[in-house]
Amino acid sequence: MSDAEQTRQKILDITADEIHHHGFQSTSLSTILNRCGISKGALYYHFSNKLELGYAVFEEVYVPMFLATWQPALSQDDPIEGLCDFFTGMCESMVCSEAVCGCPLNNLCEEMANVDEGFRLRILTMQQKLNGLIVDALSAIEDDLRPNLQLSHVAYFIVASVNGATSLSKSSRNKEIFQYVIDELCSYIRNLKK
Amino acid sequence: MSDAEQTRQKILDITADEIHHHGFQSTSLSTILNRCGISKGALYYHFSNKLELGYAVFEEVYVPMFLATWQPALSQDDPIEGLCDFFTGMCESMVCSEAVCGCPLNNLCEEMANVDEGFRLRILTMQQKLNGLIVDALSAIEDDLRPNLQLSHVAYFIVASVNGATSLSKSSRNKEIFQYVIDELCSYIRNLKK
DNA sequence: CTTGCAACAAACCGATCGGTTGGTTATTAT
DNA sequence: ATAATAACCAACCGATCGGTTTGTTGCAAG
Numbered sequence: 001m002s003d004a005e006q007t008r009q010k011i012l013d014i015t016a017d018e019i020h021h022h023g024f025q026s027t028s029l030s031t032i033l034n035r036c037g038i039s040k041g042a043l044y045y046h047f048s049n050k051l052e053l054g055y056a057v058f059e060e061v062y063v064p065m066f067l068a069t070w071q072p073a074l075s076q077d078d079p080i081e082g083l084c085d086f087f088t089g090m091c092e093s094m095v096c097s098e099a100v101c102g103c104p105l106n107n108l109c110e111e112m113a114n115v116d117e118g119f120r121l122r123i124l125t126m127q128q129k130l131n132g133l134i135v136d137a138l139s140a141i142e143d144d145l146r147p148n149l150q151l152s153h154v155a156y157f158i159v160a161s162v163n164g165a166t167s168l169s170k171s172s173r174n175k176e177i178f179q180y181v182i183d184e185l186c187s188y189i190r191n192l193k194k
Numbered sequence: 195m196s197d198a199e200q201t202r203q204k205i206l207d208i209t210a211d212e213i214h215h216h217g218f219q220s221t222s223l224s225t226i227l228n229r230c231g232i233s234k235g236a237l238y239y240h241f242s243n244k245l246e247l248g249y250a251v252f253e254e255v256y257v258p259m260f261l262a263t264w265q266p267a268l269s270q271d272d273p274i275e276g277l278c279d280f281f282t283g284m285c286e287s288m289v290c291s292e293a294v295c296g297c298p299l300n301n302l303c304e305e306m307a308n309v310d311e312g313f314r315l316r317i318l319t320m321q322q323k324l325n326g327l328i329v330d331a332l333s334a335i336e337d338d339l340r341p342n343l344q345l346s347h348v349a350y351f352i353v354a355s356v357n358g359a360t361s362l363s364k365s366s367r368n369k370e371i372f373q374y375v376i377d378e379l380c381s382y383i384r385n386l387k388k
Numbered sequence: 389c390t391t392g393c394a395a396c397a398a399a400c401c402g403a404t405c406g407g408t409t410g411g412t413t414a415t416t417a418t
Numbered sequence: 419a420t421a422a423t424a425a426c427c428a429a430c431c432g433a434t435c436g437g438t439t440t441g442t443t444g445c446a447a448g
Binding site for chain 1: 215216217219220294295296300301303304305307308309314317318321344346347348350351353354355356357358359361362364365366367371374375377378379382385
């Protein structure tokens with residue numbers, strides 16, 4: 001990797017971390033520069049402005065990370081158990097800082113969806129993609145599921161519950177509440193089967 | 195109501211609206227002053243700083259509004275149907291701007307829970323109170339419910355799903371998705387009964 | 389009549405924001 | 419060797435932030 005590429009990647013990684021912790025609007029460029037050990041000129045050589053940097057973080061850091069965590073769960077032979085294992089795994093592996101900071105994509109959705117159209121559309125695309133992944137996974141085992149299920153609605157419900165769970169554990173700084181919600185969600189998911 | 199009281203209330207109402215639309219950190223004092231038609235001296239006569247103003251909005255505007263919307267649903271003879279009616283009513287009465295802005299308390303939770311301890315604790319208190327209300331309402335009809343239910347977990351799950359639903363409809367600007375999640379949630383809630 | 393305080397207004401403060409500008413190296417092509 | 423370009427630095431810009439200070443009203447008690 002060239003020096004320039006390395007610098008760019010470092011900016012992306014550190015900015016992703018800052019946004020995750022403080023949100024986009026409250027993330028300061030000077031903080032990023034200090035942590036990267038570069039000047040403002042360097043940053044503006046690689047990115048035309050703060051918003052473009054945010055978009056790049058979204059697409060090159062958050063989206064791949066997001067897909068990499070959901071994909072394996074949905075590619076199991078039994079996606080129902082795949083999802084449940086995935087969720088309970090999230091509980092167990094969750095350190096406090098993660099519980100506090102929440103899902104980067106959901107955070108950006110809450111903060112930026114009605115502030116900037118560029119963010120909103122990117123988030124929307126990602127949500128539809130995730131919904132599609134879940135629907136596909138459930139469709140594959142449709143014969144084992146209860147009839148007359150609206151799989152798309154089910155998928156939205158699953159995602160909404162997970163996001164809501166992280167939101168709840170944010171204020172309590174307590175992953176037990178996350179666990180409670182996940183337990184109920186798993187019971188709901190397993191109940192989808194015949 | 196005295197003039198001073200009126201001014202204070204106007205500040206609270208307009209600030210509540212601004213925070214609802216832009217979040218706390220991005221809400222500018224000068225915008226509030228312009229909309230109120232007052233000077234900065236007037237604002238700082240009534241509130242010692244921006245944070246205290248935010249706390250006052252939380253306690254004097256958001257919390258009463260929040261309780262006033264949930265309480266009636268939970269005081270029905272059948273809180274199960276009370277909640278379902280409440281949720282579907284939210285869908286129908288929801289204008290686009292509400293869908294976009296989300297629940298003020300959930301927004302503040304997402305934005306401020308890990309930024310300011312004062313907000314976090316106030317949000318936590320409110321969440322526990324709501325959880326208690328739901329648990330109490332469900333306990334009242336415990337005989338009609340399935341046995342071995344962890345009512346507190348159920349309550350958290352309900353709240354998480356509703357919050358997640360608003361989050362999803364934010365990015366899509368589409369209350370249909372909210373409707374989908376609510377439909378699934380109602381089916382989950384009704385399934386609590388024997 | 390005037391003294392005093394409640395209720396504001398207006399101007400100003402330092403700090404910080406995102407962004408720009410003009411230069412300085414290091415590398416590569418000719 | 420030289421020209422060009424990629425990659426970066428340091429200083430600076432206007433705008434805006436939350437917050438302070440000083441000054442000005444209107445009313446109410448003594």
